[in-house]
Amino acid sequence: MDAHKRFLELIKRDFAPVLRASGFKGSGKKFRRVNGDVVNVLSLQGHGGRSCVNLGVHFAFLPTAAGTKLPAPKIREFHCMFRDRLKGPDGFERWWNHGKTDAEAEASVADIVDTFRKRGEKFFRKFEPFPGVFEKITPEDVDKDKLSKLPVRMFPLSAAITLAQIMKHLGRLDECRAFAEVGLRHIAGGPAYKRTLERLRDAK
Numbered sequence: 001m002d003a004h005k006r007f008l009e010l011i012k013r014d015f016a017p018v019l020r021a022s023g024f025k026g027s028g029k030k031f032r033r034v035n036g037d038v039v040n041v042l043s044l045q046g047h048g049g050r051s052c053v054n055l056g057v058h059f060a061f062l063p064t065a066a067g068t069k070l071p072a073p074k075i076r077e078f079h080c081m082f083r084d085r086l087k088g089p090d091g092f093e094r095w096w097n098h099g100k101t102d103a104e105a106e107a108s109v110a111d112i113v114d115t116f117r118k119r120g121e122k123f124f125r126k127f128e129p130f131p132g133v134f135e136k137i138t139p140e141d142v143d144k145d146k147l148s149k150l151p152v153r154m155f156p157l158s159a160a161i162t163l164a165q166i167m168k169h170l171g172r173l174d175e176c177r178a179f180a181e182v183g184l185r186h187i188a189g190g191p192a193y194k195r196t197l198e199r200l201r202d203a204k
Helices: 003-021 102-125 132-136 139-143 156-169 173-186 191-201
Strands: 025-027 030-035 038-047 050-059 082-085
Touching: 003 025, 003 038, 003 102, 050 102, 139 156, 139 173, 156 173, 156 191, 173 191
Parallel strands: none
Antiparallel strands: 025 030, 030 038, 038 050, 050 082
16 A cells, blocks of 8 residues: 555544544545534645645635635535645644655654644634624724734735625625725726625625
8 A cells, every 4th residue: 555545544544533523524535514604624635745634614605715606515625715724833834744654654644633633623713603703803904904813814805805795694784885995995806806896885
């Protein structure tokens, strides 16, 4: 068995049960947890004999990062509006070696499990309870690019669009329009962004 296959077998044996115990469903490299509108996604990405763990959070009422709408059970990590990678205690993303021996592979997977327990669930909890964290951001914060309160780094334009969409979903139309106005001031993309923001600005 080559190193990558051995590594995936250990993920199946040691990591997948931990994820399922936390409410995730899936197999192989892709897992998803859905709780109402909240979608948590975890996927493994391999390259050059190493793998990282991608994390994603999405809300089913939002368009995906590509601008389309998908039902919660079909949302994958790259669709999520909020994405990050599992990080170590130093705050940097981790890449785990597949290992040249069974012992090395087992050590890597054991560390993935430990890191997920310590920091993976912590990432997902940053978004709970909804809309908590998003109520801490004002249109002025977005306008001045003061977005450190958000769980992930976002540019002002994407933050403005996303927050406007969230506020519209919550029925807070004054805030929706205010975030949309900020987005229009920061727009540097194509007409699709402008049309989206204009619709949010004029939301009734």
